[in-house]
Amino acid sequence: MSTAVQDPFLVGLERFQGPLDLLLHLIRKQDIDIFDIPIARITEQFLAATLHVDRLELDRAGEFLEMAATLVRIKAQMLFPRRVEEEEDDPRADLVRRLLEHEHFLEAAHLLVGAERDRARYYPKGYVEVRAVPPASEAPLETSWEDVRGAVRAMAERLEEPEPGYRITGRMVRVDEKIDLVVAALQERASIEFSALVMPWGTRLHAVISLLACLELAKQSTLTLRQASPFAPLWVYRRGAG
Amino acid sequence: MHANQIVEALLFASQAPLTVAELARADEELDEDRVEEALAELRVEYDRGGRAFGIFELGGGYQILTRPEYARVLERFDAVPVSSRLSAPALETLAIIAYRQPVGRAEVEQIRGVSAGGVLRTLQERDLVGVVGRGEGLGRPLLYGTTRTFLEHFGFNSLDDLPRPEDLPVVLSRHEIGSDEEE
Amino acid sequence: MHANQIVEALLFASQAPLTVAELARADEELDEDRVEEALAELRVEYDRGGRAFGIFELGGGYQILTRPEYARVLERFDAVPVSSRLSAPALETLAIIAYRQPVGRAEVEQIRGVSAGGVLRTLQERDLVGVVGRGEGLGRPLLYGTTRTFLEHFGFNSLDDLPRPEDLPVVLSRHEIGSDEEE
Numbered sequence A: 001m002s003t004a005v006q007d008p009f010l011v012g013l014e015r016f017q018g019p020l021d022l023l024l025h026l027i028r029k030q031d032i033d034i035f036d037i038p039i040a041r042i043t044e045q046f047l048a049a050t051l052h053v054d055r056l057e058l059d060r061a062g063e064f065l066e067m068a069a070t071l072v073r074i075k076a077q078m079l080f081p082r083r084v085e086e087e088e089d090d091p092r093a094d095l096v097r098r099l100l101e102h103e104h105f106l107e108a109a110h111l112l113v114g115a116e117r118d119r120a121r122y123y124p125k126g127y128v129e130v131r132a133v134p135p136a137s138e139a140p141l142e143t144s145w146e147d148v149r150g151a152v153r154a155m156a157e158r159l160e161e162p163e164p165g166y167r168i169t170g171r172m173v174r175v176d177e178k179i180d181l182v183v184a185a186l187q188e189r190a191s192i193e194f195s196a197l198v199m200p201w202g203t204r205l206h207a208v209i210s211l212l213a214c215l216e217l218a219k220q221s222t223l224t225l226r227q228a229s230p231f232a233p234l235w236v237y238r239r240g241a242g
Numbered sequence B, C: 001m002h003a004n005q006i007v008e009a010l011l012f013a014s015q016a017p018l019t020v021a022e023l024a025r026a027d028e029e030l031d032e033d034r035v036e037e038a039l040a041e042l043r044v045e046y047d048r049g050g051r052a053f054g055i056f057e058l059g060g061g062y063q064i065l066t067r068p069e070y071a072r073v074l075e076r077f078d079a080v081p082v083s084s085r086l087s088a089p090a091l092e093t094l095a096i097i098a099y100r101q102p103v104g105r106a107e108v109e110q111i112r113g114v115s116a117g118g119v120l121r122t123l124q125e126r127d128l129v130g131v132v133g134r135g136e137g138l139g140r141p142l143l144y145g146t147t148r149t150f151l152e153h154f155g156f157n158s159l160d161d162l163p164r165p166e167d168l169p170v171v172l173s174r175h176e177i178g179s180d181e182e183e
Helices: A019-029 A039-055 A058-077 A093-119 A145-158 A175-188 A194-198 A204-219 B003-013 B020-025 B032-048 B068-079 B088-100 B105-112 B117-125 B148-154 C003-012 C020-024 C032-048 C068-075 C088-100 C105-112 C117-125 C148-154 C168-172
Strands: A191-193 A223-227 A234-238 B053-058 B061-066 B129-134 B142-146 C053-058 C061-066 C129-134 C142-146
Touching: A019 A039, A019 A058, A019 A093, A039 A058, A058 A093, A093 C088, A093 C105, A093 C148, A145 B088, A175 A191, A175 A194, A175 A204, A175 A234, A191 A194, A194 A204, A194 A234, A204 A223, B003 B020, B003 B032, B003 B061, B003 C053, B003 C061, B003 C068, B020 B032, B020 B061, B032 B053, B053 C003, B061 B068, B068 C003, B088 B105, B088 B117, B088 B142, B105 B142, B117 B129, C003 C020, C003 C032, C003 C061, C020 C032, C020 C061, C032 C053, C061 C068, C088 C105, C088 C117, C088 C142, C105 C117, C105 C142, C117 C129
Parallel strands: none
Antiparallel strands: A191 A234, A223 A234, B053 B061, B129 B142, C053 C061, C129 C142
16 A cells, blocks of 8 residues: 555656646556556555645645545546446546646647747847837828728627616616607608617617607607507608608 | 858847957857958958848947948838737727717726726827716716827718617617717 | 848848738838748848848748757857746646637636646736637636747747647547547
């Protein structure tokens, strides 16, 4: 039992970046098949290594202890009978996936080190004459409205729609503003579908206020509202039209 | 690898002018005579090749610098900075201010989910937005709006000309067209 | 003053790579085609003339750098600044961001099994990674990606140049890290 604890490869946790690193080291050092980890043995070795955990800073200690708990849990689950053919049933599956993923990124980091070393062999100019750079405000702006449109489109995709009725203080939707809007719309066209009046805003609040505006205008006989049947599209007609 | 090329690489990559003695110490193949020779040969090559740079003597050392006749081009290049296009964050912030004005910094930050101080400063330096008033409430926050420069730059006559596309996000479209009370 | 010399002066006087578009803005006589032509001609001249430096493509731009065979001489020379390398944790975090971008901090931490706040800050301070957007879901987490400085530091022209060993694409393709793929 204690022989594992004395294993010479267990040299302080400081050299490991985290629990996954340590676990991977234990597995690779002992040529263990990562798809068939002897969980009892590895757990014992991992726990032995984390005995020194009090020497680490508290947040690092937490990371190691969390992994220790995971290992102990897997070890317990391994005691239950399971069907061999089902990979998903293997309590180790998720851990193996994480270990492989971690190992692959170690490899990727290694490739980056190589790229960095190669790149460092090309030296840039050591001294570049200092020139006074004028403030940006004096430079002509090369941004078109299409750029702004692009940003708006990107934002539309990115931003969550706020919940209906969401309002910013001081920016209430007012019935008289909606009335102006409906009147303006009916100056251009003899009729308009109600939903088209609401579409640019799309919130329930705007729909309600717009409807109130239309009802108010209908009362003043400025327009007529028609709906062929319940739940059919509601149409707004200029007085005298339709 | 020739002495000339070693000297050239050193002059190019050095942060400060290098003396003949310093250059000579860089490699076993070099001595001061060899360095002097290399410097003379490189000068001839740069002249004949019509290079835009040359070797200049400064404070007892040597340095490769662009020739003075290119100063004007370089200055002009600096005057057209790389950032003459607005960044994506600046564009988004500008759009929010354009459609929601007058609008406070807190509201802009709430919509974009990131702090807006730096971007607001850029837009103000560009004179695309400006402070147009103070809001109600705690601390009476500054309210921002677009400027005349904004209208001129994007070719709008007035704010009523701002296009209101159908896919305008709800957070931007809350400001009604009808609220043209200033006209 | 020829186009070649203007382009050469600009590249020579710049600390960072310049794109063709940036170079073309420097002078009325230049356009992007003329700049490309100048770059090609300068390359030939540097090769034929045996210059110790050349024009290299980095992060989508062009920069004059010493050729790698002079690294040995320059390394030993005091007056030449050596760029500081990154620590192992920084490199691993950077690798995850580079191959998974855009990616949130939580995912980085899950893969590495350790917290990533400090390292992320370091990478941001060195301008190797930056916030590129916000994710879906609770709290709309910040998403990180690599920068142009990243490409320049590692000598890549674009993200397509990221080294990808045979097995990396499989494992890095988002969700499927099949426990069924044998060695």
